[in-house]
Amino acid sequence: MRTYIGHHQAVSTGEFVELALGTPVELWLGVEGETDEERAARLDAARDILQDDPDLPDSLIRMAAEAIEEHPDLFDVVPLARPIRRRTAHKGVAA
Numbered sequence: 091m092r093t094y095i096g097h098h099q100a101v102s103t104g105e106f107v108e109l110a111l112g113t114p115v116e117l118w119l120g121v122e123g124e125t126d127e128e129r130a131a132r133l134d135a136a137r138d139i140l141q142d143d144p145d146l147p148d149s150l151i152r153m154a155a156e157a158i159e160e161h162p163d164l165f166d167v168v169p170l171a172r173p174i175r176r177r178t179a180h181k182g183v184a185a
Contacts, residue, residue: 111150113139116132117132117136117139
C-alpha cells in the first residue's frame with residue numbers, strides 16, 4: 091500500500107510525518123546530543139516558521155485530534171503483568 095501526501099509518496103513513517111507537518115519533526119523535538127549552538131539555531135528556525143505561519147499550532151492540534159478520532163486504537167493501553175519478586179534469605183558465611 092502506498093501513502094501520498096499531496097503528490098509526494100511517503101515511504102516511511104518519518105517521511106509521512108514530515109510531509110504532513112511540512113517540516114522535519116526533529117525541528118520541533120530536537121535530536122539527542124545536539125550542542126547548545128545547534129539547539130539555538132533549531133529554535134530560531136522554528137520561531138521563523140511560526141512567525142510565517144501563526145496558524146500552524148492550531149492546524150497541528152486539529153490534525154492530531156483528527157488522527158485520534160479516526161484511529162482511537164493507537165492509544166489502546168494494555169497493562170503488563172508485574173513480575174513476581176521473591177525474597178530470598180541471605181545467610182552470612184561464618185569465618
